[in-house]
């Protein structure tokens with residue numbers, strides 16, 4: 001979604017000072033926008049008396065200052081690695097507020113998660129016997145629905161569940177809970193994630209419906225009352241101007257009906273959890289780049305300071321698009337004659353682009369390109385090929401701009417050997 005008018009109104013007039021002070025390039029995130037989205041997300045469920053919690057997917061924007069904001073809006077965190085767990089407890093998230101959804105999990109990761117005593121969401125039955133120490137009282141499993149997701153419900157990014165590495169196959173799910181119960185677990189959750197960047201709320205409704213159906217099966221077979229169902233992340237944002245926003249109110253209303261029906265039948269009802277990343281922070285970040293070259297080949301190119309190390313999505317997914325705005329040297333939005341251009345960085349790969357064949361006002365050297373929707377899966381996915389580095393990250397709040405991530409430097413990349421040696425003789 002192109003940045004909100006409010007974000008634009010607070011950012012653009014201040015860009016000259018921000019650029020003068022911090023230089024370019026940078027991502028800048030909007031605290032106000034993140035708070036507003038979280039409040040309306042939580043409000044959609046609480047106003048319908050649904051026992052709801054958002055566990056922000058840390059992988060989308062793993063920055064302490066952003067996590068402080070999110071925690072203060074009463075959210076927990078979905079973590080998938082030791083560094084993400086450490087970020088969560090660095091912002092003093094309580095064990096109940098951290099869900100560890102890992103896959104191909106190592107013993108070190110389980111040890112760390114057990115030390116934190118967070119909620120373990122197991123990706124496979126084999127992990128029942130691999131958890132070190134006492135088996136946790138509360139445990140969750142990630143479900144792989146297999147052939148239950150077909151047709152237009154197969155998400156283009158996640159793919160067909162039967163080809164996926166994630167989750168316990170639906171045919172084995174009752175057995176998994178039975179085994180966990182046998183190990184001493186007394187409380188249980190159920191999770192799945194079968195969408196990514198999905199704008200159709202009915203797909204999430206059918207995900208919830210499936211989780212409730214499986215919860216009912218587990219209750220019937222084992223007498224286990226699932227305490228929470230977690231529909232995962234994957235809520236889409238309208239990256240393109242013509243895209244429609246995800247209908248969160250529509251999802252919440254349908255969720256209410258499903259949960260009430262479940263409660264009427266079974267006399268208990270699971271809490272509803274969600275672990276959105278993109279939906280929460282995605283629209284509230286932009287990447288500000290200066291145009292360093294404009295050149296003509298068989299196509300027209302606009303060369304900017306950084307592309308893929310700051311935002312991989314367009315290079316990585318053929319369907320990905322990020323809206324761009326051109327500002328002139330004086331930071332005034334450009335209009336007038338247009339031209340189709342590709343916005344590229346300097347990496348020795350043709351996919352190092354922020355936009356392909358996009359219609360923009362004619363761009364000149366020294367202009368600025370604002371790439372929208374970089375608040376999730378942007379800097380977090382960046383990489384260092386060719387020794388190119390990720391840019392700084394700034395946070396716009398009511399009265400100031402704060403640097404919450406310094407630009408990487410050559411010193412960060414330099415890794416000398418420690419000359420540890422073993423003799424082979």
Ligand SMILES: Cc1ncc(COP(=O)(O)O)c(C=O)c1O
Nearest residue numbers: 057060233234235275276277278
């Ligand atoms: C397990 C899990 N949960 C949540 C998310 C967040 O997804 P999104 O940012 O699209 O909401 C991801 C993303 O890859 C994920 O793998």
